[in-house]
Amino acid sequence: SAINACESSNGGCSAKAECRRTTPGNRVCVCNAGYTGDGIVCIEINPCLENNGGCDRNAECTQIGPNQAVCNCLKGYSGDGKRCTYISLCSQNNGGCSEFAICNDTELTERTCTCKPNYIGDGFMCRGNIFQELLRNSNTSKFYFHLEALSIKDIAGPGPFTLFVPRTDILNTDPRVKDWIAEGVMAQVLRYHMVGCANLLYNDLTRITNITSLHGDLIHISYSQNSLVLNDKAEIIVSDAVGTNGVIHVINQILVP
Numbered sequence: 001s002a003i004n005a006c007e008s009s010n011g012g013c014s015a016k017a018e019c020r021r022t023t024p025g026n027r028v029c030v031c032n033a034g035y036t037g038d039g040i041v042c043i044e045i046n047p048c049l050e051n052n053g054g055c056d057r058n059a060e061c062t063q064i065g066p067n068q069a070v071c072n073c074l075k076g077y078s079g080d081g082k083r084c085t086y087i088s089l090c091s092q093n094n095g096g097c098s099e100f101a102i103c104n105d106t107e108l109t110e111r112t113c114t115c116k117p118n119y120i121g122d123g124f125m126c127r128g129n130i131f132q133e134l135l136r137n138s139n140t141s142k143f144y145f146h147l148e149a150l151s152i153k154d155i156a157g158p159g160p161f162t163l164f165v166p167r168t169d170i171l172n173t174d175p176r177v178k179d180w181i182a183e184g185v186m187a188q189v190l191r192y193h194m195v196g197c198a199n200l201l202y203n204d205l206t207r208i209t210n211i212t213s214l215h216g217d218l219i220h221i222s223y224s225q226n227s228l229v230l231n232d233k234a235e236i237i238v239s240d241a242v243g244t245n246g247v248i249h250v251i252n253q254i255l256v257p
Contacts, residue, residue, distance in 0.1 A: 016042035034066025056084040076109045100126035120244050130243035131156045139250050142168035150187045159245030160199035166254045174254055191215040192257040199247055202239040217257040231255055
């Protein structure tokens with residue numbers, strides 16, 4: 001009977017090859033799908049080595065089997081791997097920057113936040129002038145509405161100014177406020193909470209004993225037990241909200257000239 005050249009040891013072919021009988025006693029070795037070689041030696045084909053495996057140039061090709069690969073978009077890109085598009089960080093939620101900032105995509109997964117003109121800050125927090133800032137914070141918005149009602153525009157100017165603002169709930173609940181408005185002296189009370197020509201941060205205030213308000217009367221400052229107290233009554237509870245033309249401190253009582 002004719003000798004089957006493929007009968008033992010796969011005919012001397014690679015384990016990754018098929019042994020095919022040709023003429024009696026002869027055979028050819030053919031590498032299996034996904035492999036390349038002469039049949040005696042068969043090497044797994046890595047599709048990633050040629051043309052990035054058909055993946056997008058902004059994708060990573062990963063071999064997962066003989067002549068098989070998956071494509072995954074690189075960080076900063078989205079898509080199916082065959083096609084990857086750049087994700088602009090700035091396109092969503094202004095890139096996490098302040099609403100008053102300009103977001104710039106710089107490179108992959110990077111962006112810069114820069115406050116717009118007439119705003120100051122680090123780009124994530126941008127503040128306008130202190131007049132605008134009063135309105136943006138619920139703690140200080142009532143003070144803003146009192147200024148508006150009386151057309152007091154002093155602090156909209158270039159400044160610098162330092163404001164001591166009674167918290168909104170204090171202005172809402174202190175019964176004297178209605179009386180002052182009725183008597184026409186509310187403007188004087190409000191101006192007593194403003195200091196002109198000075199941008200006084202909390203640290204600066206710890207070294208001062210008296211300052212003159214826009215109303216003309218002095219405000220007495222004392223520093224004890226790690227707190228700053230004005231006129232021996234009103235404590236500074238939130239400090240150093242810095243705007244383009246000054247600084248706001250929130251106090252827990254109304255100052256009375």
